[in-house]
Amino acid sequence: xxxxxxxxxxxxxxxxxxxxxxxxxxxxxxxxxxxxxxxxxxxxxxxxxxxxxxxxxxxxxxxxxxxxxxxxxxxxxxxxxxxxxxxxxxxxxxxxxxxxxxxxxxxxxxxxxxxxxxxxxxxxxxxxxxxxxxxxxxxxxxxxxxxxxxxxxxxxxxxxxxxxxxxxxxxxxxxxxxxxxxxxxxxxxxxxxxxxxxxxxxxxxxxxxxxxxxxxxxxxxxxxxxxxxxxxxxxxxxxxxxxxxxxxxxxxxxxxxxxxxxxxxxxxxxxxxxxxxxxxxxxxxxxxxxxxxxxxxxxxxxxxxxxxxxxxxxxxxxxxxxxxxxxxxxxxxxxxxxxxxxxxxxxxxxxxxxxxxxxxxxxxxxxxxxxxxxxxxxxxxxxxxxxxxxxxxxxxxxxxxxxxxxxxxxxxxxxxxxxxxxxxxxxxxxxxx
Numbered sequence: 001x002x003x004x005x006x007x008x009x010x011x012x013x014x015x016x017x018x019x020x021x022x023x024x025x026x027x028x029x030x031x032x033x034x035x036x037x038x039x040x041x042x043x044x045x046x047x048x049x050x051x052x053x054x055x056x057x058x059x060x061x062x063x064x065x066x067x068x069x070x071x072x073x074x075x076x077x078x079x080x081x082x083x084x085x086x087x088x089x090x091x092x093x094x095x096x097x098x099x100x101x102x103x104x105x106x107x108x109x110x111x112x113x114x115x116x117x118x119x120x121x122x123x124x125x126x127x128x129x130x131x132x133x134x135x136x137x138x139x140x141x142x143x144x145x146x147x148x149x150x151x152x153x154x155x156x157x158x159x160x161x162x163x164x165x166x167x168x169x170x171x172x173x174x175x176x177x178x179x180x181x182x183x184x185x186x187x188x189x190x191x192x193x194x195x196x197x198x199x200x201x202x203x204x205x206x207x208x209x210x211x212x213x214x215x216x217x218x219x220x221x222x223x224x225x226x227x228x229x230x231x232x233x234x235x236x237x238x239x240x241x242x243x244x245x246x247x248x249x250x251x252x253x254x255x256x257x258x259x260x261x262x263x264x265x266x267x268x269x270x271x272x273x274x275x276x277x278x279x280x281x282x283x284x285x286x287x288x289x290x291x292x293x294x295x296x297x298x299x300x301x302x303x304x305x306x307x308x309x310x311x312x313x314x315x316x317x318x319x320x321x322x323x324x325x326x327x328x329x330x331x332x333x334x335x336x337x338x339x340x341x342x343x344x345x346x347x348x349x350x351x352x353x354x355x356x357x358x359x360x361x362x363x364x365x366x367x368x369x370x371x372x373x374x375x376x377x378x379x380x381x382x383x384x385x386x387x388x389x390x391x392x393x394x395x396x397x398x399x400x401x402x403x404x405x406x407x408x409x410x411x412x413x414x415x416x417x418x419x420x421x422x423x424x425x426x427x428x429x430x431x432x433x
Contacts, residue, residue: 051212055253061163069180078251080207094162100184106150110189224256228392240402291330329362337390364409371404
C-alpha cells in the first residue's frame with residue numbers, strides 16, 4: 001500500500017469477530033476433521049522463512065505519550081540473522097504517527113549493546129502513519145539475534161495520536177525518555193529516566209535465518225500472560241516452554257491476555273475475534289496451544305453450557321486446520337479457594353476438561369489440570385504452585401505447566417488419537433521430550 005510522500009508501509013486489515021453462542025439442542029457435532037494430505041501445509045521452514053520469535057497481544061488502550069520515546073524490552077525465543085518488528089494501532093481511534101523506530105540488543109536496563117542499534121524503516125521510510133484499526137510491519141532489519149536474547153524496541157510518537165494500543169500486564173520493566181526527540185537511536189539509556197510496566201505499540205518480532213524453524217503460539221488468558229510469576233524474569237509458562245524447544249529451533253509466541261474470554265469480549269476481543277490477528281496469521285506458526293475458558297466460568301455474564309465451549313473450540317480447530325496448523329487443547333486448571341469458585345463452576349470445568357481429553361476436538365491434549373492439581377484436594381492447585389490467590393501460578397507452577405507439554409505433540413509426530421499428558425483419571429502419562 002503506497003502512502004503519500006515517504007509514508008510507505010505494509011498494513012494489515014484485521015477481522016472483526018462475533019460472539020459465539022450454544023447450538024440448538026438437536027444439533028449434532030461432527031467428528032473433528034483430521035489434518036490430511038489435502039490440508040494446506042504451512043510453508044516449509046528455511047533460512048528465508050520468517051519465524052515469530054516474540055509476541056504480545058493488544059489488550060486495550062491507554063493514554064498516549066506524545067513526544068516521548070518508549071523503549072520496550074522484549075525477550076525473544078528463537079534466534080536469527082534478520083528481524084522485523086510488528087507495531088499496532090489496532091485498538092486506536094485516530095491515525096498513529098511514528099517519527100522514529102529502532103531495535104537493538106539489550107545490555108542492561110535501557111542500555112543497548114554497543115554497535116547493535118538499528119533503525120527500522122517502513123517501505124524505505126523512517127517515518128510512518130498507521131490508520132486506526134491497523135497493524136504495521138517493518139522492513140527487514142539486519143541484526144544477528146541470539147536465541148533467548150533481550151531486545152530494545154523503541155518507538156516515538158511526536159504528537160498525540162489518541163489512545164495508544166498497548167499490552168497492560170507486561171510483567172517486564174520498560175523505559176521512557178520523556179523528551180524523546182532524537183533519543184530513539186541512543187545506545188546509552190541515560191535519557192530513559194522513567195519506567196513503565198506496559199508494552200506500547202509493539203506486538204511482535206519475527207526473525208529469519210537457519211536458527212529459526214517455525215513457531216508455537218500459546219493462546220489464552222492471564223494464566224498464559226504470566227500473572228503470578230516473577231516480574232522481569234521471563235518465567236511465564238510459554239517462556240519456559242521456549243527453553244525446552246530451543247534445540248528444536250522453534251519460537252514460542254505468547255498470545256495471552258489477562259481477563260480474556262473464549263466466548264465473550266471482556267479484556268480484549270474474545271478468542272475467536274482475535275484468533276487470526278494474534279495466532280493464525282503470525283509468522284511460521286506450526287502449532288497452536290489453546291488454554292482458555294476459565295474466565296467464561298467466572299466472568300459476568302457466566303457461560304453455563306458446555307456446548308458453547310465445544311462450538312468455540314471446534315471453530316478454532318477448523319480455522320487452524322485450514323492453514324495447516326496443529327492444535328493442542330489444554331485442560332482448565334483447578335481454582336477452588338478463589339473468591340469466584342462455586343460447585344457449579346467446578347462441575348462445568350470437569351465437563352469441559354472431559355471434552356478436551358476426549359480426543360474429539362483437538363489434535364493433542366496438554367493436561368494442565370493434572371500437572372498442577374493437589375492430589376489430596378484435586379479441585380485445588382498444589383500449594384507449592386499457588387501464589388496465594390488459588391487461581392494463578394507462581395514460577396514453580398509455570399514450570400510445571402511448561403514441562404507437562406509433550407514435545408512430540410508439538411512436532412506433530414502423533415498419528416493416532418491424542419493422549420493426555422500427566423497422570424489423571426481421564427488421561428495416561430506419557431514421556432516428555
